[in-house]
Amino acid sequence: MENKINSRKIVEVEWIDAHSSLDCITVSELINEKPYLTQSVGYLMLEDKEKVILSFMNFGFNINEEPLMKHYQIIPRGMIKKIKIIKEGVEIGE
Numbered sequence: 001m002e003n004k005i006n007s008r009k010i011v012e013v014e015w016i017d018a019h020s021s022l023d024c025i026t027v028s029e030l031i032n033e034k035p036y037l038t039q040s041v042g043y044l045m046l047e048d049k050e051k052v053i054l055s056f057m058n059f060g061f062n063i064n065e066e067p068l069m070k071h072y073q074i075i076p077r078g079m080i081k082k083i084k085i086i087k088e089g090v091e092i093g094e
Helices: none
Strands: 007-017 036-047 051-061 067-076 080-091
Touching: 007 051, 036 067, 036 080
Parallel strands: none
Antiparallel strands: 007 036, 007 080, 036 051, 051 067
């Protein structure tokens, strides 16, 4: 039987990432630079109007039966181009 709390989608999120550097550089050297188009694949843990949270490594559950995430990523909604569902109804911990 599927547990709604621990049943997740595996998704690919395509998003625009910011980048920075500690190099000394001028605006004219950066004028043709573009933000990085990035893809992340993981368990969709949360999706709301502000952000998407992906988990890449889960280690059991806490006392409230919530998945414990070791490696996660928070992507601001404004940076997301698209979300593609790879698989639905994946039980965490199986």
